[in-house]
Amino acid sequence: MTATHLAAQQVAEVTEVSGGLAGSAWLLVLFPLAGAAVLLLGGKATNAWGHLLGTLTVVASFVYGLMLFFSSTGMAEGERVQNVSLFDWIPVEQLQVEFGLRIDPLSISFVLLITGVGALIHIYSIGYMADDPDRRRFFGYFNLFVAAMLILVLGNGFVTLYLGWEGVGLASYLLIGWYTNRPSAATAAKKAFLMNRVGDVGLALAIFIMFAELGTTQYTEVFAGIDQLSGATITALTLLLLLGACGKSGQFPLQAWLPDAMEGPTPVSALIHAATMVTAGVYLVARSNPIYMASEDGRLVVVIIGALTLLIGAIIGCAYDDIKKVLAYSTVSQIGYMMLAVGLGPFGFALGIMHLLTHGFFKAGLFLGAGSVMHAMNDEVDMRKYGGLAKIMPVTFATFGLGYLALIGIPPFSGFFSKDAIIEAAFGEEGWRGWVFGGAALIAAGLTAFYMTRLMLMTFFGKQRWKELKSEDGRDFHPHESPVVMTAPMVVLAIGSVAAGWFFASGDTLAEWLSPSLGTLAEAEHTVIPHSLVPWLTVALSLLGVLIAWLVVGRRDVPVVKPDPVSFPVRAARKDLYGNALNEALVAKPGTWLARALVYVDNKGVDGLVNGIAAALGGSSGRLRRMQTGFVRSYAASILGGTVLILVAFLAVRYA
């Protein structure tokens, strides 16, 4: 099948709608947006009920999303992609940026994930944030996030996507820096926003190219015009969009901000930095599937980035003792799987989304479980101080355990279906690619089982190490099960972790439902290793990871202080495989030097040159004193200096 043929097949029919359920889908965004406005502008007056309002708005959007979903299941396949025009946003001559919505299976899937998991995490936060005097503002930011995320996935063009894209970045920034007394939180928040902006430059440039080449930035028109573009342009688009995706989704080489983002409250990590926002990069690639279909090179780079990141995340995840950082690197790694999947094109778009949805359930559940543990342990995150919590926190243990089984891909839990499908598809690539990508995904599955089992053992099993320790603020540990308002959402997510995979995968339900958005899911005709062998290999490697973790961690007591010195691989993993050091050396340091040099130039150079010329014209000593009195001469010379500079430049332009 040639690329162009595939691309043509991807451009789905779009039905224009106004009014009705889909036509009023802007209400989905309006509920949480209004909630955010009331909570952030209302001030202390809304303290008493702010958290309830904030939760209700998301529940309302979830209900609306469900109604959309059910009305859409009754439609014929060709009618399932609907465009809702709302108003002209940025209209300048040929550039007509419309503010509108695209209601299709892909966006509805995301709406249900965002508002469904979002509502559960809002409920959980009522309990988790109960002691925070600013809880109302927290819910305001949370609602702002949900609104922006919904704009991101519902927008009908790349500019509306960009609006949501940076909007979620803002909410993420505000929430990572939530604990204002921690300088590390401020640094992490700024780092997240900046690294995202680096990615955003890619997305912005892609939008500029679309307009320059096609005169439009709306999905429908861009996708319809792809066959007019040269191969180089399409590849450039795929790479620039991927840069944006890497920033938002914490993919190599922009992965360093995501683990630091764990400085935020744990519900934030669950909703924004695990289940929804960080998957926006995967959404972007999947949404742009007609563009990626037209560039094999572009897809290959996506696969490489995904494979690289899933390994990096899994390796580093093995080394951390901070429970949230382990889960964060696990997220980096799992999004790597999704990225790899969507890079496989028709063989993987739907699989990437399927893993995204199952991951949304079990990772959110895992984070909420971690939050529950931290809640019980005076906000301690060092797993070396945990131990033996299973008996004390049975609900947390059970729900966390189910999420764990889902993540490491034990059948029949949800992660098995979605991850195994991706590994199979990766082995379906031709020649060396199949071996390399499939192999990487398989090895990382083993690593995942290792670091997650290590986490389980250190947290819930073994000796209760906290009995002899105090938390940093000098208190004893008195772990206890969390209140129902927190455990109930964890139970619901655990059910999802168990059932979602089977539900999505049986009979390719999800893939077929998504086909109007993503095209038909294809299956490779032959894989480099036999098709039926892959699930066995995956499970075997996972069990091997579990076994090794038990041998290393479970058999003996965990030392309370982390062992040091350690071998080089462990040392490198603890240092995030030197990702931060690299950023520091390549970007931060040179940037600071450059800025310092420019300050010097600005003071001593541009202004000083001017003053120097003035002094030279005066031709005398005692220049400083004269400078004070010699304004006219000085600035005459200054203008002269600038003029000469510009004239020289002008001559260069003119006659060069």
Added chain:
Amino acid sequence: MTSSSGAALLVALLLIPLAGAIVVALLRDNDKLAKQTALGFALVELAVAVVAWIDYDPSAERFQQHFSLDWIPAFGVHIAFGVDGIALVMVAVTALLVPLVIGFGWAEKLPAQRTAGGFLSLILLQQAITIGVFAATDVFLFYVLFEIMLIPMYFLIGNYGGARRQYAAVKFFLYSFLGGLIMLASAIGAYSLASDELGKGTFDWATLVEVVSNAPLSNQIWIFLGFFLAFAVKAPLVPLHTWLPDAAAEAPIGVAVLLVGILDKVGTFGFLRYLLPMTPDAAVELAPLVLVMGVAGVLYGALLATMQRDMKRFIAYVSIAHFGFIAIGVFAFTAQAEVGAVTYMVNHSISTGMLILVIGMVIARGGSSLISDYGGLAKITPALAGVFLLAGLSTLSLPGTNSFISEFLVLIGAYGPEPVYTILATIGMVLAALYVLWLYQRIFHGPVRGSALVNVAGGPGTALAPEVGARKAIFDLNGREKLVLAPLVVLVIGLGFYPAPVIDVVTPSVDATLQSVGISDGGN
């Protein structure tokens, strides 16, 4: 005398602040009455500006509400005013900011022996002249007002400013004045071209545009350069920018709003009104030069902003970066970039005006403009922190705020013809996030600290002092301050989601400007 319908509106827009300046000057003995009177005139002016906006019909002829009377017949000089869409939005944003500036300064302490009447009289005079500069349709009149505009500003900085106000005022005056003189030479050159061509000299804008735009490139280039230097000082573009940090740092807050928010825009306004139509061949020929200066400004201003210690100097460098974007927009010659440049002028006035005002409110509380004297202010003044953050987000052009629309238009419009410059300028997007968040976090994040907020043993200037002494009595935004900021908050978000009212007014005038450069299909 000739005039068109609606001319009375423009006459009123010119005369109300002028009359206000005189009346307020007479009320120097009574500070309170002077403030109330000044605010009254400023609000009436704003109301008239709104009416003028409604009266202006973008689909009709370009210049409206115009009138003309002879001034110096021997040289064909007229007192002629009229507005096109571009001038109209600049007049309107001027009328918007002045009452806010007056409201901001309501409780401000003036230097010894200075009266509110004197200060506000100069502010209103500044407003009248600035509106005149935007509305002038006679090149000589424009030049005269361009230079006279410096006088009230000179006194506003020199008499009411900070410690180094004299230095800053003279530096500002000489830079601008000398730039203006060079422009005068060019204006006379244009006049003599017209006189050769038509047998009779004139300074009428439309006639000069007609004559000079058909002159040979070599003539156009000299005329271009004269005007360009004056405008590039005003805007200011790197390397002619060094007066702005001093002027902005020493000017009182309200004056800084008008200086950075309005006066500087005369430079970029001049690019559009004079350079492109009058010397189109030279503009196209020399566009690479201006684009280089624009990109240099974007990166240079942004990098320097990250290193500033003083909030007001910070603003100056941020603005230098923003003027770089505007210059790129003007000289990319596409409808999108050009409309982007014009809306950038409006939006920069709104968002930078807002940022300066909130910085002024921080300084009013802590008594210092040094960033290192602050920390953790959000804990004491959450509302001020929120508005400050919004102003900052608009400054970094976050989508959903007004500034995004203009920066996006500039870049998307410039990318087609000038991809390399555009790619370089997008680096400015990252740097903007860096300097805005750095400033915000430094002042507002973390525990309450810094000598501006806490009584510490070392006294002011003791950077990073922990919370040891008693916290000073500092309060969140009061009713007056909320009233001053509310319109800006509404505009920042409102124009972010629905910019069509501004875009629709300026687009026809931008198209006319582009046609004069020989681009009639609106670019692309």
